[in-house]
Amino acid sequence: MANYIQTSIDQGVMTILLDRPEKFNSFIKPMAFELQDALDEAANNDSVRAVLMTAQGKAFCAGQDLKEAIEPGGPELSSIVSQHYNPIIHKMRNLPKPLVVAVNGVAAGAGANIALAGDIVVATRSATFIQAFIKIGLIPDSGGTFMLPRLVGMARATALMMTADPVKADEAVTMGMIYKAFDDDVFEAEALKLARQLAMMPTKGLMLTKKALNKSLTNDLDTQLQCEDDLQTQAGNTEDFKEGVAAFLEKRNPEFTGK
Numbered sequence: 001m002a003n004y005i006q007t008s009i010d011q012g013v014m015t016i017l018l019d020r021p022e023k024f025n026s027f028i029k030p031m032a033f034e035l036q037d038a039l040d041e042a043a044n045n046d047s048v049r050a051v052l053m054t055a056q057g058k059a060f061c062a063g064q065d066l067k068e069a070i071e072p073g074g075p076e077l078s079s080i081v082s083q084h085y086n087p088i089i090h091k092m093r094n095l096p097k098p099l100v101v102a103v104n105g106v107a108a109g110a111g112a113n114i115a116l117a118g119d120i121v122v123a124t125r126s127a128t129f130i131q132a133f134i135k136i137g138l139i140p141d142s143g144g145t146f147m148l149p150r151l152v153g154m155a156r157a158t159a160l161m162m163t164a165d166p167v168k169a170d171e172a173v174t175m176g177m178i179y180k181a182f183d184d185d186v187f188e189a190e191a192l193k194l195a196r197q198l199a200m201m202p203t204k205g206l207m208l209t210k211k212a213l214n215k216s217l218t219n220d221l222d223t224q225l226q227c228e229d230d231l232q233t234q235a236g237n238t239e240d241f242k243e244g245v246a247a248f249l250e251k252r253n254p255e256f257t258g259k
Helices: 029-044 066-070 077-093 110-116 132-136 144-152 154-163 169-174 187-199 203-216 221-236 239-249
Strands: 005-010 013-018 050-055 059-061 099-103 106-108 120-124 128-130 180-182
Touching (some): 005 029, 013 029, 029 077, 050 059, 050 187, 077 110, 099 110, 099 187, 106 110, 110 128, 128 169, 132 154, 144 154, 169 180, 180 187, 203 221, 203 239
Parallel strands (some): 013 050, 050 099, 099 120, 120 180
Antiparallel strands (some): 005 013
């Protein structure tokens, strides 16, 4: 049985690698479930302090393998969305560890929106993001209609989804879609460096920051202020807060443990 998702752990960073390069890492049912399992492992493994998601080959992910979607006896479109992609997005956005997504090539359709669900998204300068759904008469899924307008604004998101115009990595940085773009020859090293940096930080504080940002997407101001109050209290009770303050007063580098 083929494994379409590869994982490894080194220096507190779990790397999740999409590994179906001959099909541009397009998703089929077992690959979607393997990614869900990998995200569960990252969430539950105490040795994992940060996650780096990237892909093998020339593409990050071309979205859904359309052959599977139309073959007789294959999964119906509704189950592909509800059972394959929605759980992936949910697990990514609720992962209690910082998640760096490193886009190494084209990210199209569901592949683009999976990428944009990361906490920090970086890309190689040769990468391209495409909301390709309308080319086959579909709407954007995998959280795209939720995330993209919040990243780039309603007008631009609407245009990108209706035209399926490709967006190069540097343009994606300029419009606020992703964090940074790196030259191809240093891309892998820079993405790993970022993930390792996060793994050395107070990861419980990072988790609480992520929780606050998730809440802000739907809260009004007063509710969000109360949310910040509650989460700040939790952060102030961590060992990392005590270590951070002690290191500041003692003029030394802190040694965070994620507790």
